[in-house]
Amino acid sequence: MSDAWSFFLFAAFVDNMPLTLFLGLCTFLALSRRTESAIGLGIAMIGVLGVTVPLNYLIYQGLLAPGAWVWAGQPDLDLSYLALIAFIGVIAATVQLLEMLLDRYFPAIHAAFGVFLPLLTVQCAILAGSLFMVERQYTLTESAIFGVGSGVGFAVAVIMLSAIRARLSYADLPAGLRGLGIAFILTGLLSLGFASFAQMAASP
Amino acid sequence: MTSRTSFWTTLTDPLIRQNPVTLQILGICSALAVTTTLATAVTMSVSLTIVLTLAAGIISVIRMHIPDTIRLIVQIVIVASLVIVIDQILQAYFADISRALSVYVGLITTNCLVLGRTEAYARYHAPWPSMIDAFGNGLGYSFVLIVIGTIRELFGQGQLFGVQVLPLADEGGWFTPLGLMLLAPSAFFLLGGLVWVVRSVWSEQAEPPEHSPPLRPEPIE
Numbered sequence: 444m445s446d447a448w449s450f451f452l453f454a455a456f457v458d459n460m461p462l463t464l465f466l467g468l469c470t471f472l473a474l475s476r477r478t479e480s481a482i483g484l485g486i487a488m489i490g491v492l493g494v495t496v497p498l499n500y501l502i503y504q505g506l507l508a509p510g511a512w513v514w515a516g517q518p519d520l521d522l523s524y525l526a527l528i529a530f531i532g533v534i535a536a537t538v539q540l541l542e543m544l545l546d547r548y549f550p551a552i553h554a555a556f557g558v559f560l561p562l563l564t565v566q567c568a569i570l571a572g573s574l575f576m577v578e579r580q581y582t583l584t585e586s587a588i589f590g591v592g593s594g595v596g597f598a599v600a601v602i603m604l605s606a607i608r609a610r611l612s613y614a615d616l617p618a619g620l621r622g623l624g625i626a627f628i629l630t631g632l633l634s635l636g637f638a639s640f641a642q643m644a645a646s647p
Numbered sequence: 648m649t650s651r652t653s654f655w656t657t658l659t660d661p662l663i664r665q666n667p668v669t670l671q672i673l674g675i676c677s678a679l680a681v682t683t684t685l686a687t688a689v690t691m692s693v694s695l696t697i698v699l700t701l702a703a704g705i706i707s708v709i710r711m712h713i714p715d716t717i718r719l720i721v722q723i724v725i726v727a728s729l730v731i732v733i734d735q736i737l738q739a740y741f742a743d744i745s746r747a748l749s750v751y752v753g754l755i756t757t758n759c760l761v762l763g764r765t766e767a768y769a770r771y772h773a774p775w776p777s778m779i780d781a782f783g784n785g786l787g788y789s790f791v792l793i794v795i796g797t798i799r800e801l802f803g804q805g806q807l808f809g810v811q812v813l814p815l816a817d818e819g820g821w822f823t824p825l826g827l828m829l830l831a832p833s834a835f836f837l838l839g840g841l842v843w844v845v846r847s848v849w850s851e852q853a854e855p856p857e858h859s860p861p862l863r864p865e866p867i868e
Contacts, residue, residue: 463831465680469759472672524735527753528727535720564719565757567676574750623672624839624852631835638739638830 447588454592454604456640459567461600462633463641467568471601472626476612481605485598486499489591490541491563492572495534496590499573502529523577530573568597600637604629657779661787666847667760668791669842674760677751678792679834685808688796689789690744694737694752696785698729699761703769703781710770722765727756760788795837803828 460466467488474484507529509521517551542560545553563569572593607629616625667673674695681691705725706713732809734752737745745752755761764863766783769777800806805813805822827833 465678465831465834466676466754468675469672472675524731527731527734527756528724531723531727531756532720535723561719565723565759565762567754567757567759570757571750571754574753578750617843618850619843619846620839623669624842624846627835627839627842631832631839634832634835635814638832 447584449622450585451501451588451592451595454589455596455599456637457533458593459596459600459637459640460571460593461597462630462637464569464571465564468630470562470566471597472623473644475601475605475608477624478602478605478609481601482598485601486566487563488566488597488601489594491534491538491569492559492594492597493587493591494541495530495537495569496572496576497583497587498537499530500581500586502533503577505575511576526574526577530570531564534569534573538564559633565622568593600633604633607633654779657776658783658786661780661783662790666787666791667763667784667847668788668838669845672709673763674758674788675838677754677758678795679831679838680751681748682796682799683793683803683829684747684806685742685796685800687747689739690741691751692785692789694733694759695755695758695788696782697731698726698733698755699764699781699785700778701729702726702761703765703777704774706765707769707774707777709770713770716868718770719762719766722762723756726761726765730756760784761799763815783824791838791841794841795834798837799828799833803833 458464461468461471470484474480480568501521503526507526509523510518512518512520512522538560542553545560572590575581576589581589604626608626611625611629620628649818661667664670668675668678677691677695681687702722702725706722730753733755734745737748737781764781768780772780797807800808801812804824805811805815805820813822816823825833
């Protein structure tokens, strides 16, 4: 149990998607202007990452990994180079399905953050979650924890950044630094803070 | 406007004036991760430019035949196929760099820059201008990557392309490497600084303030 918990913390804070691995920065910066949109994006990220990483694990192990077709008499078949297309397909389908389900059963939630869902199809962090799962050879449980954990890490980071940016929008910044420039510098400072989590994980 | 000037503006506008990274906030994800050394930055720039140009060309050729409802999927599949080809080539001929780039080559698929350009430009224009536009945007992206990659490798390790440029203090020289340059935060600071410089020089790019400070009330006599 404690293993799972520490792995969750690792995925959420040490390997934080936007701040340590630079993943999903486009949406991270574009949607952190206001806290409401940041919360919506965070929730959508947790949902989509939590679903797609384990799902892609099943597809990779069942269809694409070297030796997955032994039962069909094809022990040498290695389809792992198709992983990219398969993952993108799964992610696009999941996002579409999620959007349709939300629209049908929870129209209020859909109205609140449904607009962010289509964006997530082309979100680097989501695809990266699945690619890391393959590269680091996680098991099914690990990949589920990793998916949810990195979603939570993303949500925490984007909500923090949006809170700071909301305050800073009243500040009198130099013209060239307004908007994107200061957002990068803030992200750098947040990233310094999150770097200390890496120390924390290494110490026990 | 003659066709020659429009060719040049399409090609050179994205370099600085319409730079995809500093102005349009596209493709930042990979721009920072691969810039710890110049070699990875250049490899990434070249790969992205090739994928972007070819994808824009292909999508523009079949733009009349793509149904609007599934266009995103079609575009992603085309881009993903190109990325797989690039990835396999890198793995075959540049194994070291390919290992250093890890998952980031695969992530060209979801690079917002690629889909942003195909979605915004290639879908409405003939193949030739789309490819020029894509190539120009690839160059703009490469420009940012190479600037940041140079600074990070030079000050982080005293090297350029793995060649020792500044003599290290450990080996009798004078330069002490800045370890921070190799870590994540420095990439953010550098890109923030670069945005600041670009937007100060080309001041029309600066964003309008979200809130103007309240006017000071006139002192009552």
